[in-house]
Amino acid sequence: MRNFLVKITNKLRSFFYGRNGFDDLAKLSIILSLISFLICGFCPKGIVKTIFYVLMMAFLAYGYFRILSKNIYKRVQENKRYTGALKMNKTRWEQRKTHKFYRCPKCKTWLRVPRGRGKITITCVKCAHKFDKKT
Ligand SMILES: [Zn+2]
Structure with a gap:
Protein backbone atom coordinates (compact mmCIF):
# COMPACT_ATOMS: atom_id res chain seq x y z
CA MET A 1 0.00 0.00 0.00
CA ARG A 2 2.77 2.42 0.96
CA ASN A 3 4.76 1.53 -2.11
CA PHE A 4 1.70 2.16 -4.20
CA LEU A 5 1.28 5.64 -2.69
CA VAL A 6 4.94 6.45 -3.26
CA LYS A 7 4.59 5.30 -6.85
CA ILE A 8 1.50 7.47 -7.41
CA THR A 9 3.19 10.47 -5.75
CA ASN A 10 6.26 10.09 -7.96
CA LYS A 11 4.09 9.71 -11.06
CA LEU A 12 2.17 12.88 -10.18
CA ARG A 13 5.39 14.73 -9.45
CA SER A 14 6.94 13.80 -12.77
CA PHE A 15 3.66 14.65 -14.52
CA PHE A 16 3.60 18.15 -13.05
CA TYR A 17 7.31 18.68 -13.48
CA GLY A 18 7.85 21.40 -16.09
CA ARG A 19 4.24 22.49 -15.93
CA ASN A 20 2.79 25.76 -14.71
CA GLY A 21 0.74 24.34 -11.82
CA PHE A 22 -1.96 25.96 -9.72
CA ASP A 23 -1.39 29.72 -9.88
CA ASP A 24 -3.64 32.68 -9.00
CA LEU A 25 -5.22 32.90 -12.44
CA ALA A 26 -5.95 29.17 -12.46
CA LYS A 27 -7.55 29.59 -9.02
CA LEU A 28 -9.71 32.48 -10.29
CA SER A 29 -10.70 30.44 -13.31
CA ILE A 30 -11.72 27.40 -11.23
CA ILE A 31 -13.67 29.62 -8.79
CA LEU A 32 -15.52 31.32 -11.69
CA SER A 33 -16.25 27.90 -13.10
CA LEU A 34 -17.73 26.77 -9.75
CA ILE A 35 -19.87 29.95 -9.54
CA SER A 36 -21.11 29.32 -13.09
CA PHE A 37 -21.83 25.72 -12.11
CA LEU A 38 -23.95 26.86 -9.13
CA ILE A 39 -25.86 29.46 -11.18
CA CYS A 40 -26.37 26.85 -13.90
CA GLY A 41 -27.80 24.46 -11.30
CA PHE A 42 -30.35 27.00 -10.05
CA CYS A 43 -31.42 28.22 -13.49
CA PRO A 44 -34.53 26.84 -15.14
CA LYS A 45 -33.98 25.26 -18.54
CA GLY A 46 -33.34 27.85 -21.19
CA ILE A 47 -30.79 30.10 -22.80
CA VAL A 48 -29.40 31.49 -19.50
CA LYS A 49 -28.71 27.98 -18.22
CA THR A 50 -26.94 27.14 -21.48
CA ILE A 51 -24.83 30.29 -21.27
CA PHE A 52 -23.69 29.49 -17.72
CA TYR A 53 -23.04 25.89 -18.70
CA VAL A 54 -20.78 27.05 -21.54
CA LEU A 55 -19.09 29.57 -19.18
CA MET A 56 -18.49 26.85 -16.60
CA MET A 57 -16.87 24.59 -19.21
CA ALA A 58 -14.80 27.46 -20.61
CA PHE A 59 -13.47 28.54 -17.18
CA LEU A 60 -12.78 24.94 -16.23
CA ALA A 61 -10.93 24.32 -19.50
CA TYR A 62 -8.91 27.53 -19.06
CA GLY A 63 -8.04 26.59 -15.47
CA TYR A 64 -6.80 23.15 -16.54
CA PHE A 65 -5.01 24.64 -19.51
CA ARG A 66 -3.09 26.95 -17.11
CA ILE A 67 -2.30 24.19 -14.62
CA LEU A 68 -1.04 21.78 -17.29
CA SER A 69 0.62 24.32 -19.57
CA LYS A 70 4.30 23.75 -20.32
CA ASN A 71 4.87 27.30 -21.52
CA ILE A 72 5.70 28.40 -17.98
CA TYR A 73 7.32 31.69 -19.02
CA LYS A 74 4.18 32.93 -20.73
CA ARG A 75 1.88 31.71 -17.94
CA VAL A 76 4.03 33.43 -15.28
CA GLN A 77 3.87 36.68 -17.27
CA GLU A 78 0.08 36.44 -17.48
CA ASN A 79 -0.20 35.66 -13.78
CA LYS A 80 2.07 38.60 -12.93
CA ARG A 81 -0.11 40.95 -14.98
CA TYR A 82 -3.17 39.67 -13.13
CA THR A 83 -1.70 39.93 -9.61
CA GLY A 84 -0.24 43.34 -10.53
CA ALA A 85 -3.68 44.59 -11.61
CA LEU A 86 -5.20 43.24 -8.37
CA LYS A 87 -2.59 45.06 -6.29
CA MET A 88 -3.10 48.26 -8.29
CA ASN A 89 -6.86 48.12 -7.75
CA LYS A 90 -6.32 47.62 -4.03
CA THR A 91 -3.97 50.64 -3.85
CA ARG A 92 -6.37 52.77 -5.90
CA TRP A 93 -9.25 51.81 -3.63
CA GLU A 94 -7.30 52.52 -0.43
CA GLN A 95 -6.07 55.92 -1.65
CA ARG A 96 -9.18 56.96 -3.57
CA LYS A 97 -9.88 59.92 -1.24
ZN1 LIG B 1 4.88 57.30 -19.84
Missing part, protein backbone atom coordinates in the same frame (compact mmCIF):
# COMPACT_ATOMS: atom_id res chain seq x y z
CA THR A 98 -6.41 61.45 -1.33
CA HIS A 99 -5.09 60.60 -4.79
CA LYS A 100 -6.12 60.20 -8.39
CA PHE A 101 -4.63 57.60 -10.69
CA TYR A 102 -3.97 58.14 -14.36
CA ARG A 103 -2.39 56.00 -17.00
CA CYS A 104 0.31 57.57 -19.11
CA PRO A 105 -1.20 57.72 -22.63
CA LYS A 106 2.17 56.87 -24.12
CA CYS A 107 3.64 54.01 -22.06
CA LYS A 108 0.57 52.98 -19.99
CA THR A 109 2.40 53.36 -16.66
CA TRP A 110 0.14 54.11 -13.70
CA LEU A 111 0.74 57.56 -12.23
CA ARG A 112 -0.52 58.80 -8.88
CA VAL A 113 -1.32 62.48 -8.32
CA PRO A 114 -2.77 64.22 -5.25
CA ARG A 115 -6.44 65.22 -5.45
CA GLY A 116 -7.80 68.77 -5.38
CA ARG A 117 -4.99 70.64 -7.19
CA GLY A 118 -7.13 71.77 -10.13
CA LYS A 119 -5.84 71.34 -13.65
CA ILE A 120 -2.25 70.13 -13.65
CA THR A 121 0.32 68.93 -16.13
CA ILE A 122 1.44 65.43 -15.27
CA THR A 123 4.89 64.29 -16.31
CA CYS A 124 5.30 60.54 -16.65
CA VAL A 125 8.08 59.23 -14.40
CA LYS A 126 8.97 56.53 -16.87
CA CYS A 127 8.95 58.14 -20.32
CA ALA A 128 8.70 61.88 -19.39
CA HIS A 129 5.59 62.31 -21.54
CA LYS A 130 3.49 65.33 -20.43
CA PHE A 131 -0.30 65.50 -20.36
CA ASP A 132 -2.96 67.68 -18.68
CA LYS A 133 -5.51 66.34 -16.23
CA LYS A 134 -7.94 67.68 -13.69
CA THR A 135 -7.33 66.45 -10.14
Whole structure:
Protein backbone atom coordinates (compact mmCIF):
# COMPACT_ATOMS: atom_id res chain seq x y z
CA MET A 1 0.00 0.00 0.00
CA ARG A 2 2.77 2.42 0.96
CA ASN A 3 4.76 1.53 -2.11
CA PHE A 4 1.70 2.16 -4.20
CA LEU A 5 1.28 5.64 -2.69
CA VAL A 6 4.94 6.45 -3.26
CA LYS A 7 4.59 5.30 -6.85
CA ILE A 8 1.50 7.47 -7.41
CA THR A 9 3.19 10.47 -5.75
CA ASN A 10 6.26 10.09 -7.96
CA LYS A 11 4.09 9.71 -11.06
CA LEU A 12 2.17 12.88 -10.18
CA ARG A 13 5.39 14.73 -9.45
CA SER A 14 6.94 13.80 -12.77
CA PHE A 15 3.66 14.65 -14.52
CA PHE A 16 3.60 18.15 -13.05
CA TYR A 17 7.31 18.68 -13.48
CA GLY A 18 7.85 21.40 -16.09
CA ARG A 19 4.24 22.49 -15.93
CA ASN A 20 2.79 25.76 -14.71
CA GLY A 21 0.74 24.34 -11.82
CA PHE A 22 -1.96 25.96 -9.72
CA ASP A 23 -1.39 29.72 -9.88
CA ASP A 24 -3.64 32.68 -9.00
CA LEU A 25 -5.22 32.90 -12.44
CA ALA A 26 -5.95 29.17 -12.46
CA LYS A 27 -7.55 29.59 -9.02
CA LEU A 28 -9.71 32.48 -10.29
CA SER A 29 -10.70 30.44 -13.31
CA ILE A 30 -11.72 27.40 -11.23
CA ILE A 31 -13.67 29.62 -8.79
CA LEU A 32 -15.52 31.32 -11.69
CA SER A 33 -16.25 27.90 -13.10
CA LEU A 34 -17.73 26.77 -9.75
CA ILE A 35 -19.87 29.95 -9.54
CA SER A 36 -21.11 29.32 -13.09
CA PHE A 37 -21.83 25.72 -12.11
CA LEU A 38 -23.95 26.86 -9.13
CA ILE A 39 -25.86 29.46 -11.18
CA CYS A 40 -26.37 26.85 -13.90
CA GLY A 41 -27.80 24.46 -11.30
CA PHE A 42 -30.35 27.00 -10.05
CA CYS A 43 -31.42 28.22 -13.49
CA PRO A 44 -34.53 26.84 -15.14
CA LYS A 45 -33.98 25.26 -18.54
CA GLY A 46 -33.34 27.85 -21.19
CA ILE A 47 -30.79 30.10 -22.80
CA VAL A 48 -29.40 31.49 -19.50
CA LYS A 49 -28.71 27.98 -18.22
CA THR A 50 -26.94 27.14 -21.48
CA ILE A 51 -24.83 30.29 -21.27
CA PHE A 52 -23.69 29.49 -17.72
CA TYR A 53 -23.04 25.89 -18.70
CA VAL A 54 -20.78 27.05 -21.54
CA LEU A 55 -19.09 29.57 -19.18
CA MET A 56 -18.49 26.85 -16.60
CA MET A 57 -16.87 24.59 -19.21
CA ALA A 58 -14.80 27.46 -20.61
CA PHE A 59 -13.47 28.54 -17.18
CA LEU A 60 -12.78 24.94 -16.23
CA ALA A 61 -10.93 24.32 -19.50
CA TYR A 62 -8.91 27.53 -19.06
CA GLY A 63 -8.04 26.59 -15.47
CA TYR A 64 -6.80 23.15 -16.54
CA PHE A 65 -5.01 24.64 -19.51
CA ARG A 66 -3.09 26.95 -17.11
CA ILE A 67 -2.30 24.19 -14.62
CA LEU A 68 -1.04 21.78 -17.29
CA SER A 69 0.62 24.32 -19.57
CA LYS A 70 4.30 23.75 -20.32
CA ASN A 71 4.87 27.30 -21.52
CA ILE A 72 5.70 28.40 -17.98
CA TYR A 73 7.32 31.69 -19.02
CA LYS A 74 4.18 32.93 -20.73
CA ARG A 75 1.88 31.71 -17.94
CA VAL A 76 4.03 33.43 -15.28
CA GLN A 77 3.87 36.68 -17.27
CA GLU A 78 0.08 36.44 -17.48
CA ASN A 79 -0.20 35.66 -13.78
CA LYS A 80 2.07 38.60 -12.93
CA ARG A 81 -0.11 40.95 -14.98
CA TYR A 82 -3.17 39.67 -13.13
CA THR A 83 -1.70 39.93 -9.61
CA GLY A 84 -0.24 43.34 -10.53
CA ALA A 85 -3.68 44.59 -11.61
CA LEU A 86 -5.20 43.24 -8.37
CA LYS A 87 -2.59 45.06 -6.29
CA MET A 88 -3.10 48.26 -8.29
CA ASN A 89 -6.86 48.12 -7.75
CA LYS A 90 -6.32 47.62 -4.03
CA THR A 91 -3.97 50.64 -3.85
CA ARG A 92 -6.37 52.77 -5.90
CA TRP A 93 -9.25 51.81 -3.63
CA GLU A 94 -7.30 52.52 -0.43
CA GLN A 95 -6.07 55.92 -1.65
CA ARG A 96 -9.18 56.96 -3.57
CA LYS A 97 -9.88 59.92 -1.24
CA THR A 98 -6.41 61.45 -1.33
CA HIS A 99 -5.09 60.60 -4.79
CA LYS A 100 -6.12 60.20 -8.39
CA PHE A 101 -4.63 57.60 -10.69
CA TYR A 102 -3.97 58.14 -14.36
CA ARG A 103 -2.39 56.00 -17.00
CA CYS A 104 0.31 57.57 -19.11
CA PRO A 105 -1.20 57.72 -22.63
CA LYS A 106 2.17 56.87 -24.12
CA CYS A 107 3.64 54.01 -22.06
CA LYS A 108 0.57 52.98 -19.99
CA THR A 109 2.40 53.36 -16.66
CA TRP A 110 0.14 54.11 -13.70
CA LEU A 111 0.74 57.56 -12.23
CA ARG A 112 -0.52 58.80 -8.88
CA VAL A 113 -1.32 62.48 -8.32
CA PRO A 114 -2.77 64.22 -5.25
CA ARG A 115 -6.44 65.22 -5.45
CA GLY A 116 -7.80 68.77 -5.38
CA ARG A 117 -4.99 70.64 -7.19
CA GLY A 118 -7.13 71.77 -10.13
CA LYS A 119 -5.84 71.34 -13.65
CA ILE A 120 -2.25 70.13 -13.65
CA THR A 121 0.32 68.93 -16.13
CA ILE A 122 1.44 65.43 -15.27
CA THR A 123 4.89 64.29 -16.31
CA CYS A 124 5.30 60.54 -16.65
CA VAL A 125 8.08 59.23 -14.40
CA LYS A 126 8.97 56.53 -16.87
CA CYS A 127 8.95 58.14 -20.32
CA ALA A 128 8.70 61.88 -19.39
CA HIS A 129 5.59 62.31 -21.54
CA LYS A 130 3.49 65.33 -20.43
CA PHE A 131 -0.30 65.50 -20.36
CA ASP A 132 -2.96 67.68 -18.68
CA LYS A 133 -5.51 66.34 -16.23
CA LYS A 134 -7.94 67.68 -13.69
CA THR A 135 -7.33 66.45 -10.14
ZN1 LIG B 1 4.88 57.30 -19.84
